[in-house]
Amino acid sequence: MELRQLIYFDAVVRHGGFTRAGESLHIAQPAISAQIRRLETELGTVLLQRNTRRVSLTHAGELFWARARRALDELDAARADLDQLASVLRGRVRIGATQVLGTLHLSVQLADFRRRYPGLGLTLRSGLMEVLLEALDGGELDVVLGPIHADLSPRYVARPLVEEGLVLVSPPGHRLSDHSGSLAAARDESFVCLPAGSGLHEILTKAAAAAGFVPRIEFETYSPASIRELVAAGLGVALVAGSAARAPGPPVEIYPLPHLSHPAIGLIILDERPLTPAAGAFRDFLSRSVSSTADPIE
Structure with a gap:
């Protein structure tokens, strides 16, 4: 069984025929028909009921398509993960942090993140929250770590990490x-x-x-x-x-x-600006790992 056979079979089912499936895949209709016949021969059962107007699934075809669709979905997800990883590895994360971070061991987190993504660029700027938020507004930083004060503007999205x-x-x-x-x-x-x-x-x-x-x-x-x-x-x-x-x-x-x-310590981003893949990876990494390196918020 070949991957292309699953792709062809799925296209025929979704488009309701060999001709439309071929058009969607930019492949000649006879080639698709030949691969579906080989698939049916290998499985020892008929998957598609053919007539002059449209093809339909047999009962065996319905069972097989459900499994094939899950396999193709997993393949699509794997490709998306690899594309995301490639984007992260090509990127950089610009981090602003106050000197008050509670039990968040930022140096440990940064070192672990760098080991996970060794080719990624990391920069760190320290300062008061007011100055760091101005840098975040101006596009000089991707994320800010520090106390999440109650009067934080709604233009920011804050994710609490640890208590203080x-x-x-x-x-x-x-x-x-x-x-x-x-x-x-x-x-x-x-x-x-x-x-x-x-x-x-x-x-x-x-x-x-x-x-x-x-x-x-x-x-x-x-x-x-x-x-x-x-x-x-x-x-x-x-x-x-x-x-x-x-x-x-x-x-x-x-x-x-x-x-x-004291306000909880957390990660702050600008609501209107989507994170780059690299910055998003850092946010998710920090959220996942903080429980093992700090006292997380319950």
């Missing part, structure tokens, strides 16, 4: 050692934070307002890591993501804030 938490940090041995789990305990402290316009700055000001005070932000920096360095040096306290507080770095005191929530 908020904690208060202070210098080692600070008086907040008897902290009761409330941000209000730090109302008289100077704060270190990301600049105005950042998600963390907004979270701090809103959380402080809910606790009945306006935070005195004396030091602003563009890096969560430098927030920790400034706090460790004794220049203030800070509200930061739990992953940033527990990452390697200078020692700080960490105070849980169970009543405050």
Whole structure:
């Protein structure tokens, strides 16, 4: 049995005759008839009932066509998979990521993705979410990884990946050692934070307002890591993501804030711009693998 025989047989059934099947396949009608006869001979049964106007399936033909159609569908899917793979291997993925990624181990994920697609181009840009989203809008990035804030514009599509938490940090041995789990305990402290316009700055000001005070932000920096360095040096306290507080770095005191929530960490794309095959492969790869390398969202 040959693949072309299945293709010819399927075309005859779908078009209702040998002539139309030949026209659709750009093959002479006698050649199709000859291959169908060979197929019937090999199977030892008649598949098609022929008359002067139209051919129809015998009962054996109906059973065989159902199986043949599934086989051809699988072949089409395999071809599509290979075409997709070829597109991925020829492409590149431009990724933007904030420094706060929770338990998402991006370096591990990128290395695994590169091993899977060694010929694919990868670029990574780090920055604040506002800047990265502007780059996404401008076509400079394909995807952005970072906190998914509640006020994210509907022009974006966000896929949550891992949870994140908020904690208060202070210098080692600070008086907040008897902290009761409330941000209000730090109302008289100077704060270190990301600049105005950042998600963390907004979270701090809103959380402080809910606790009945306006935070005195004396030091602003563009890096969560430098927030920790400034706090460790004794220049203030800070509200930061739990992953940033527990990452390697200078020692700080960490105070849980169970009543405050941090936006989930996820992947953000522009709704109106379809992903390239390479970027789509990265999105799907990250979604599948995150459960084995991070604490996924249930």
